[in-house]
Amino acid sequence: MTFEKLVRPALFRLGGGDPEAAHEWTLRRLAGLSRAPAALAALRARYAVAAPRTVFGVDFPNPVGLAAGMDKNGVALPAWPALGFGFVEVGTVTSRAQPGNPRPRLFRAPASEAIVNRMGFNNEGAAALAARLKALRRPLGVPLGISLGKSKVTPLEDAVADYLASYRALGSFGDYFAVNVSSPNTPGLRQLQDREHVDALLSVLAGGKPVLVKIAPDLTDAAIAELLEVCLDRGAAGVIATNTTLERGGLAAADAHLAGEAGGLSGRPLTVRAREVVRFVHRETGGRLPIIGVGGIMDADDATRMFDAGADLVQLYTGFIYRGPRLVRSAAEAARAAATAGSARA
Numbered sequence: 143m144t145f146e147k148l149v150r151p152a153l154f155r156l157g158g159g160d161p162e163a164a165h166e167w168t169l170r171r172l173a174g175l176s177r178a179p180a181a182l183a184a185l186r187a188r189y190a191v192a193a194p195r196t197v198f199g200v201d202f203p204n205p206v207g208l209a210a211g212m213d214k215n216g217v218a219l220p221a222w223p224a225l226g227f228g229f230v231e232v233g234t235v236t237s238r239a240q241p242g243n244p245r246p247r248l249f250r251a252p253a254s255e256a257i258v259n260r261m262g263f264n265n266e267g268a269a270a271l272a273a274r275l276k277a278l279r280r281p282l283g284v285p286l287g288i289s290l291g292k293s294k295v296t297p298l299e300d301a302v303a304d305y306l307a308s309y310r311a312l313g314s315f316g317d318y319f320a321v322n323v324s325s326p327n328t329p330g331l332r333q334l335q336d337r338e339h340v341d342a343l344l345s346v347l348a349g350g351k352p353v354l355v356k357i358a359p360d361l362t363d364a365a366i367a368e369l370l371e372v373c374l375d376r377g378a379a380g381v382i383a384t385n386t387t388l389e390r391g392g393l394a395a396a397d398a399h400l401a402g403e404a405g406g407l408s409g410r411p412l413t414v415r416a417r418e419v420v421r422f423v424h425r426e427t428g429g430r431l432p433i434i435g436v437g438g439i440m441d442a443d444d445a446t447r448m449f450d451a452g453a454d455l456v457q458l459y460t461g462f463i464y465r466g467p468r469l470v471r472s473a474a475e476a477a478r479a480a481a482t483a484g485s486a487r488a
Contacts, residue, residue, distance in 0.1 A: 260405030352379030413438025424452025
């Protein structure tokens, strides 16, 4: 319990309790750690768990990944595998650098083990990320996913060209790509989840490196089914389920003041809905479309339930913020135990 009793409270006090200041401070420290091979090796010995599996043609040392949003610009890449992650997703990156929405834009809901954010795809742009990835001194050692979004200044009618520009800049660096059309924090972006827009995006992006579509938990089953039909028809490699939610159910009374804050909610209030969407996607596609399950995974049991619902891989974000690297290790250990038990039964 060292992280939850000692490290997390100290991090949460940084910057006068400003969550974004604490996040930036942590990334700077992890970036420094990334240049210390001995420290990385010590962390890897403590947290890394081997539970290999192959999904959409990519080999993963374990199925527990870092979700997009934690390291948007890839500044601390070597640190994440050392903390036990079996893959890392950077971004969301846009073709143009952009500052994102005005601060404050990140809010903790500690009684609910949740976060509300309206970051707005703040990032240095695709060219800057490409340069940073090109300059990496050694292989990352785990698969790298790159989440692509639409630049805020780009009209919806030009969205395909905008995503394609980012893909072309970064295509040689990612092991897979996520098309983020479901963030609630870029005006109009969620309109890109409809059949016509997804079809247009996949028609130009799918067919090379694996391309996955990230969907919102707020879609109806009918809307998800329609989107899945396009994904199957256009050769998407999989689905990431889910993004953050606009719903505010599940917030504890102590966090009720955050119900009126604009942005997406993540963490424990999303646990059940994210799992429901994963189960629906798995059932609707008959398991033909690989799924990365993300949303409300706060302990190893949540990860196990997500796998049981049909996820092939899982990702952590809010759970990692509240529970630290012990969650990465315990989720990977649970996946390994389940795989071993399955092999024994077979």
